[in-house]
Amino acid sequence: MCDTCGCNLTPGNKHLAFKPVAKGATAVSVLKGLLAKNDDQAAHNREHFDRRGILAINLMSSPGSGKTALLEATLTTLKNEFTCAVIEGDLETENDAERIRAKGVQAHQIVTGTACHLDAHLVHDALHHMNLDGVDLLVIENVGNLVCPASFDLGQHLNVTLLSVTEGDDKPAKYPVMFRAADAMLLTKTDLLAVLDDFDPDKAEAHLRNLANPAPVMRLSARKELGMDAWYAWLREQLAAQRARVALGQSRRPAIQSDGQKYHSTTVC
Template sequence: MCTTCGCGEGERRIEGDEPAHSHHHPHTHDHHHEHSHSHDPVHSHPHHHDHHHGHDHEHDETSAAPGVIIHHHHYYYHHGDVHHHYHGAARPSAVRHTHEHHAHTHGSHDHHDNEPHDHHHHDHVHHSHAHHDHDHDHDHDHDHHARSHEHRQQEERFQPMEQENHLHYGQGAAGTHAPGVGQQRLLQIEMDVLSKNNQLAAHNREHFDAAHILALNLVSSPGSGKTTLLTNTLHLLRERVPCAVIEGDQQTTNDADRIRATGVPAIQVNTGKGCHLDAQMVHDAMHRLQLPNQSLLFIENVGNLVCPAGFDLGERHKIAVLSVTEGEDKPLKYPHMFAAASLMIINKIDLLPYLDFDLEACVANARRVNPQIEVMALSARTGEGMEVWLAWLEAQLLGAQAPLQPSLLSGA
């Protein structure tokens, strides 16, 4: 999952973030640099450095000219840290950013300056390690270094399970694989990340419960029809119950714009390289929405059938949306998502006459991984089956379970 591969690193932005602030961001970079030392005999070995440093940001806000949103990415290479700065969309007020950049050099430093910058650069060499070639002789043997490194790599090397001609990398203790990282270390990383997220999710849930807010987390692969389902649902519900939407995507505000066109408040969360929403993002977004009591909050997660399954946002239910164009075997291919969901919505049933999709097999597959999952089939485009969805929502708002109509499941 993404707690181990690092895809959650990088910039993220919540629509409406206030730019005027002055703060200090301490953080730690723990990474490896390979340094080649020429000896007689010749050997090379990695050096490990922990860099503790902070970025001081001073922001002066004016109202005369448009500002910019600056996202920070930190990439680490052999000869120092290369800082890439991406300048995004205009903001309503001008913001001047003064950044203190720390360059870490090991013999040489590579700083990419070929992109436009609106701020000053101050290069501070605070970790300078002079690594030079040694031509003098050593009487001792360095073979023990190679043996030690080789032994450690053998210990960490994970062997996938072989099934006929298939390799399965998910059968280890961690259920996943990352090159050069042992299974116990992967487990520890995952537990650390999820523990922090779960604490925030519990806080969100307490807030939702105290305010009698029904929070629903919609998850699916890209293109399943989540946003169309939401816009049509909001047209039918907006006069009956206060609604709001948190939209999650890596980039753009396209989906939030579609939601706001219905007259319902929405806030866009851009996750950058992140492949899912987390509890902190939802916490920040919901407070910007200022939800009234007894309201309905839809959280449309990033299109992804893997990572969102493991991240609790504080919602009452995960709802997995599956379109008939995706195939009836999706619950078996991505079991963690459907095991975590309370409800599966099979969408786009208006396309069934043109496809080989087996509706009953899809329901059976979902219940193989989650016997308790509820299922309904509908078409957000034509409206067929929407009354069952609305009845389910109404029952959830009242704190009851909505009975499903088997006739809409073609006998399932």
């Protein structure tokens, strides 16, 4: 958090920083991110991951688009190559964590009760229940929701957003905050495209580009094992990139946040 160098100022808010004080009151200029406390905790989580050389991925989508099925297939393939761990976020039940454990992979379930998203503190608490020794890849499966999870930094390095072909190809246009935050978009359940006449993968990709998002788009089916190799190749590439960053003492934040930082850093200075 920066209170001194003025890097929170944007062309849009500059005039407010120098606004005259109203009569009878004292104006205190703050210019801090509203979620500063969450962002501080997220930065702490990220340092924690970097110190251990862990790549952390935040997996987001609407409910039922196949996050857990994707993880089951991914872990089956990669668990002998990398040490993996999973944090599951749901309003209720241990079901998803049990599905991951059945693959022989460590999983911690966060039960949020009624909360519609994970935040950095919930993830931090979860980390204290886990054995992170030697872990290469930590996947945080967020609560199924295309709205709220997009606004809370967890300390992850990458956001991966799923869009299943049963949902409609205009979802990126309807939920721009979520899809703008994606470092990769996965079109899932593509085996069903044959029986759906209203989902055009090219249109989904065009809607993503309209959000100025250059993220790769991968089309796959975890259940039928279609297109999974491109996803595994991307993951391996990201794991190698994280190792290279850690060796240089560097880190990375999800794409839109590092972009925005050039203009108005609200968390790191």
